[in-house]
Structures are given as structure tokens and as C-alpha cells.
Amino acid sequence: MLNGLVISDAGPIFSLAVISRLDILDSLFENVVIPKAVWDEITVLKSVPHYTYIESYFRNKVRNITGPNNLHFVMDYGESEALLLYKELDANFLLIDDKKARDIAENLGIQCVGTLGVLSAAKSKDLIPELKPIFEIFLAQKRYYSLNILNSVLRKHGEKEINDSFI
Numbered sequence: 001m002l003n004g005l006v007i008s009d010a011g012p013i014f015s016l017a018v019i020s021r022l023d024i025l026d027s028l029f030e031n032v033v034i035p036k037a038v039w040d041e042i043t044v045l046k047s048v049p050h051y052t053y054i055e056s057y058f059r060n061k062v063r064n065i066t067g068p069n070n071l072h073f074v075m076d077y078g079e080s081e082a083l084l085l086y087k088e089l090d091a092n093f094l095l096i097d098d099k100k101a102r103d104i105a106e107n108l109g110i111q112c113v114g115t116l117g118v119l120s121a122a123k124s125k126d127l128i129p130e131l132k133p134i135f136e137i138f139l140a141q142k143r144y145y146s147l148n149i150l151n152s153v154l155r156k157h158g159e160k161e162i163n164d165s166f167i
Contacts, residue, residue, distance in 0.1 A: 004029060006031070007082050067084065082094060132160060
């Protein structure tokens with residue numbers, strides 16, 4: 001089960017905001033923190049859906065990295081700062097969905113979890129009744145998750161799969 005300190009990238013924040021469930025992070029982790037670069041990403045456009053919800057949730061969870069960011073040439077700035085902040089704060093998890101950035105982080109020995117892992121853990125703890133309606137919202141809102149992976153998580157929890165005609 002998840003616990004401890006989690007550092008988040010922007011992608012999972014937007015996905016959880018789409019379903020108005022950033023609170024799941026507080027239920028699964030002792031502390032949630034984002035680097036300044038992620039704050040900049042999630043607050044740059046005040047007109048994005050769920051802006052007020054995202055801004056109010058993360059307002060007091062922003063931290064600056066203390067050293068130089070030498071990783072921004074291999075991943076975006078938010079992802080690289082999240083990885084560096086994970087190391088600086090000796091975090092327990094990096095919440096990240098981007099495959100390339102996650103592969104790099106895992107190769108550096110970082111414990112990663114994605115949005116689907118968080119939702120799977122939330123389902124296991126009965127924090128959410130069903131995953132399928134959430135996954136359908138993700139697909140309808142153009143949150144990019146593989147249908148095969150979504151269905152794999154649904155099977156794990158004994159839920160009906162999403163068929164190809166939904167897309």
C-alpha cells in the first residue's frame with residue numbers, strides 16, 4: 001500500500017482534477033509536494049478546467065529544488081524538477097505518468113507510481129466504488145491512457161472492461 005511522501009508531476013494532477021479527486025492523494029500519502037516547475041505548469045493558464053480546485057489544493061504544497069536542474073534536457077522541466085525534489089527530500093514515491101520520464105526515474109532507483117496505480121490503491125481501500133466510470137471520463141476528456149492498461153486494472157478489480165466502441 002502507498003504511504004509516506006509523494007512528489008507529483010503535472011499529468012496525474014490534471015487527471016485527478018478531471019474527476020475532482022485530488023483528495024485521494026491525502027488518503028493514500030502522509031504528505032504531497034510538488035516542485036515549483038510543476039506549480040508553474042498547473043497554474044499558467046487560469047482558464048483551464050478545474051484551475052481553482054487545483055490551485056487551492058496545491059497552494060501550500062510547493063517546494064523549490066535547491067540544486068541545479070541538469071535533467072531538463074532529457075525530460076520536461078516539471079518532470080525533471082519532480083525527480084530532483086524526490087531525491088532532495090528523500091521521498092517515498094514519484095507520481096508520474098509520462099513513460100519516458102518514468103523509465104528514466106526508475107532507472108535511477110526512484111519508486112514511481114502513476115495515476116492508475118493511485119486509483120487502483122484507492123479502489124483497494126474502498127475510497128472509490130468503481131474504476132470504470134473514472135476511466136471512461138479520462139477517455140472522454142482526452143486523458144491519454146492505453147485501453148489495454150485500463151482494462152488490465154479493471155480486470156484486477158473484477159470490473160467489466162471498456163470495449164473499443166467507447167473510444
